Amino acid sequence: xxxxxxxxxPFLVVVAGVRLAAPSGLAAQEYLYVGNSLGGDISxxxxxxxxxxxxxxxxxxxxxxxxVIASRNGDVxxxxxxxxxxxxxxxxxxxxxxxxxxxxxxxxxxxLSADEQFLYVPIYDKGVLAVVDTKSHQVVTTVEVGKGPHGxxxxxxxxxxxxxxxxxNDVAVVExxxxxxxxxxxxxxxxxxxxxxxxxxxxxxxxxxxHGFVIVDLTSDSVVRTVTLPTGGxxxxxxxxxxxHYVMNHGLGLSPDGKYLVANGSLIGLxxxxxxxxxxxxxxxxxxxxxxxxxxxxxxxxxxxxxxRDNTLSVISLPERKEVARLKxxxxxxxxxxxxxxxxxx
Amino acid sequence: xxxxxxxxxxxxxxLWRISAWSGAAVVAVLSGCASVLGxxxxxxxxxxxxxxLPPGGGLRASLGGDDxxxxxxxxxxxxxxxxxxxxxxxxLGWNAQQHLIRCPCHGGAYDTAGRVVSGPPPAPLTELRAVxxxxxxxxxxx
Numbered sequence: 467x468x469x470x471x472x473x474x475x476p477f478l479v480v481v482a483g484v485r486l487a488a489p490s491g492l493a494a495q496e497y498l499y500v501g502n503s504l505g506g507d508i509s510x511x512x513x514x515x516x517x518x519x520x521x522x523x524x525x526x527x528x529x530x531x532x533x534v535i536a537s538r539n540g541d542v543x544x545x546x547x548x549x550x551x552x553x554x555x556x557x558x559x560x561x562x563x564x565x566x567x568x569x570x571x572x573x574x575x576x577x578l579s580a581d582e583q584f585l586y587v588p589i590y591d592k593g594v595l596a597v598v599d600t601k602s603h604q605v606v607t608t609v610e611v612g613k614g615p616h617g618x619x620x621x622x623x624x625x626x627x628x629x630x631x632x633x634x635n636d637v638a639v640v641e642x643x644x645x646x647x648x649x650x651x652x653x654x655x656x657x658x659x660x661x662x663x664x665x666x667x668x669x670x671x672x673x674x675x676x677h678g679f680v681i682v683d684l685t686s687d688s689v690v691r692t693v694t695l696p697t698g699g700x701x702x703x704x705x706x707x708x709x710x711h712y713v714m715n716h717g718l719g720l721s722p723d724g725k726y727l728v729a730n731g732s733l734i735g736l737x738x739x740x741x742x743x744x745x746x747x748x749x750x751x752x753x754x755x756x757x758x759x760x761x762x763x764x765x766x767x768x769x770x771x772x773x774x775r776d777n778t779l780s781v782i783s784l785p786e787r788k789e790v791a792r793l794k795x796x797x798x799x800x801x802x803x804x805x806x807x808x809x810x811x812x
Numbered sequence: 813x814x815x816x817x818x819x820x821x822x823x824x825x826x827l828w829r830i831s832a833w834s835g836a837a838v839v840a841v842l843s844g845c846a847s848v849l850g851x852x853x854x855x856x857x858x859x860x861x862x863x864x865l866p867p868g869g870g871l872r873a874s875l876g877g878d879d880x881x882x883x884x885x886x887x888x889x890x891x892x893x894x895x896x897x898x899x900x901x902x903x904l905g906w907n908a909q910q911h912l913i914r915c916p917c918h919g920g921a922y923d924t925a926g927r928v929v930s931g932p933p934p935a936p937l938t939e940l941r942a943v944x945x946x947x948x949x950x951x952x953x954x
Contacts, residue, residue, distance in 0.1 A: 503916035504905050530905060530916040548919035549907050572919030572931060590918055591931055614932070616918075633932075713900060775878070798903065798916055 494808045496764055497558075499543060500772060500779060501527075501534040502796025508534060508543070509779075509795040513763050513804065516781050516791050520811070522561045527554070533575045536805035537582060543803075544585055546573035553587055553598060559809045567603045569596045575617045575801065579642060580624030586640075588615035588629055595629055595638075597645055607645050611638035617659055621666045630657030630671065637669065637682070651687045653680065659718040659759075661727075663743075670727065672715045677702060679718060679729055681745075693729075693740075698750050700734045717771065719760035726784050728769045730757040737771050737780070739787055749787040753780040758800045772799040856943060856950035859883055863947060865890065870906040870913070870924070873951065881940055881951045882906055882913050884924040892942040892951045893926045898935040913937065 496513040499522075506524035508531070511517065529549035536543055542564065543556045553573055555564040571592035578585055584606075585598040594608040595615060614633030621628060626648070629638040635656055639649040655673035662669050662684075669682040678694040695715065702714075717730030720742065727740040735755050739748045754773025757780070761770050768790075771780040777799060781791040859873035859881065870884040872895055880895040882904055893913065895904040902917035912929060913922040920931035927936050941952040 504903060506905075529907065530914055530919075532916075532919075548916060549910065549912075549914050549921075551919075574918070800916075 494540070494806045496804060496806045497810070498761070498763075498770055498779075498802060498804045499534050499536065500795050500799045500802040501531040501545065502777075503530050503532065503548075503774075503798045503800045505797035506530060507796050508545075509799070510810075511779070511793065511795075514768070516768075516793065518793055518795065520561070521796065522556065526556060526561060526563055531801075532573060533801040535576045535578065535803050537578065538805075540805040540807040544576055544578070546576055546587060548572055553585065555600075555603075558805070558807045559811070561811050565603045567598050567605065569598070569605060570594065570608060574615065577618040577620050577627065579627075580620065584642075586618050586620075586627055586629075588618055590614055590616060590632075593631075593634075595627070595640060609640055609645055609647055611640065611647060612636055612650060614656065616657065619660060619662050621662050622664050623666060626666070628660070628662060628669065630660050632656040632658070632674065637671070649687070651682060651684075653682070653689065658713060658716055661718055661720050664720075664724055670718060670720075672718050672729070674713055677714045677731065677733075679715070693745065695729060695731045695738050696736075696747065696750050697731070697734055698736045698752065700736075703733050716756075716758050717760040719762060719769065721762050721766040721769070721784060722764060723766040725766065726769070728760045728762075728771075728782075728784075730760060730771060732756050732758065735773070737769070737782060739769075739782075739784065751780070751782050751787060751789050753782075753789060754778040754792065759802055761802050761804055763804060764806065770802065770804070772802055774798050774800055856941070856952035858948050859892075859951050860949050861947050862890070862944055862949060865949065868911060870908065870911070872904070872906050875951060875953055878903075879953060882937075883942060883949060883951060884913075886924050890942045890944055890949055891924065891926075892940040893922070893937040894940055896938075897933055898928075898937065899931070899933040904937075 498511040500509040506528040508522035510520040512519050529547040532546045532548050534545045546553050552566050552568045554566040569587050571589035573587045574590050587596040593613050595611045596605045597607045599606045611629045612631035612634040615629050616632045617630040619628045627640040637651045641648045658672040660671035672679045680689045681691040683690045716732045719728050729738045737751045737753050753771050755775035757771045758774045759772045769782040779793045779795050780789050783790045857875045865885045867885050874880050881892045882895045883892045897915040907914045920933040921929040943950045
């Protein structure tokens with residue numbers, strides 16, 4: 467989920483134009499940036515070659531990165547770091563830190579505003595959303611959103627930011643223009659990865675102890691359907707601390723072309739592919755151990771799944787519905803993003 | 813008739829040499845056994861050497877399979893903890909700058925006694941037995 471492309475679907479046409487025009491005589495290329503949370507580095511993977519071409523080292527990142535997202539022109543990576551309660555901006559051209567901002571607690575999954583002036587940072591241990599001005603590099607305000615804010619998604623209109631709360635079991639809706647809490651939508655369990663439909667009528671959410679996901683009607687703020695993920699013939703394992711037992715599934719994404727919804731079955735090592743909008747199961751793909759995140763190539767041909775327990779990345783062909791490559795990346799790969807980059811270090 | 817005398821001396825010398833070599837061999841074997849038995853007293857996994865873990869230091873070490881441990885040297889005392897966060901079971905890392913055991917999932921932090929310092933973990937870490945033998949650190953999975 468949450469390639470920088472997928473998160474800003476309404477702006478894709480404009481963004482693509484900017485991206486292709488931006489390079490000054492150099493061919494822009496798409497890359498996947500994979501945050502290796504235990505290793506403290508970022509694996510850089512070429513698309514569509516699917517080779518690990520470089521690693522942004524621990525000396526630049528470090529401190530257990532939680533999330534990595536990209537600016538729309540691909541110039542900047544924003545990385546939240548768990549150990550030091552900050553967000554750093556890293557240039558994709560130099561792969562060096564540009565600036566950092568301290569936030570008031572443990573930062574989780576990031577989202578940019580439509581105009582990229584603001585970076586939204588959920589602060590897990592403080593129950594707030596920190597709003598960072600990307601120009602002044604300051605936290606300009608915080609919004610109380612609930613307990614255990616974990617994920618964030620910008621609605622397709624760019625007017626609402628959705629924040630999934632792991633501990634208060636709800637989704638907070640923040641009005642972007644005023645940075646005010648508008649609503650809290652109760653859900654049956656802790657909210658894990660989620661996404662908002664392109665028409666902003668539905669929200670799809672993985673929940674802590676559900677092997678599947680729920681569909682929330684955003685007009686009635688109620689769960690209208692629960693989709694149970696297939697098990698691929700496997701038995702769901704017993705809960706143990708050694709298997710991150712409080713999260714059955716982690717990783718949910720909508721392809722940029724809107725045709726596919728991809729959901730990870732984390733405890734049984736598979737990824738399920740659904741057609742959209744009818745949510746028909748097209749197939750399941752065995753991946754590595756404890757798949758954690760889903761993101762996509764810009765052309766929607768590939769889904770990428772980080773397998774955090776075996777330090778690999780699965781490359782899935784969406785039309786073929788099969789894994790076409792499995793790459794070794796860094797230690798404990800979790801969040802990742804794709805973006806088109808004009809210039810990278812040699 | 814000198815031959816028998818020489819023979820006796822030779823035989824005695826040979827006997828002495830055999831005894832000496834046998835004694836040495838027995839000592840060597842016993843020494844080896846002692847070493848093996850010594851290791852047998854802490855049938856753990858060797859995770860490193862003390863000279864690489866100075867006071868204030870820490871490391872993460874595999875114990876085989878998914879099991880790993882955080883090993884720390886606190887003022888000369890080596891302690892080991894199961895590297896599994898009590899919040900959600902994520903594997904833990906060592907932050908050398910902070911001298912803290914950190915979780916890469918939701919930011920939980922533990923000190924070098926395994927106590928929760930900050931973040932969502934509900935309980936301290938499980939301590940494992942650490943043994944130092946001839947400079948090698950062993951961690952015992954129990």
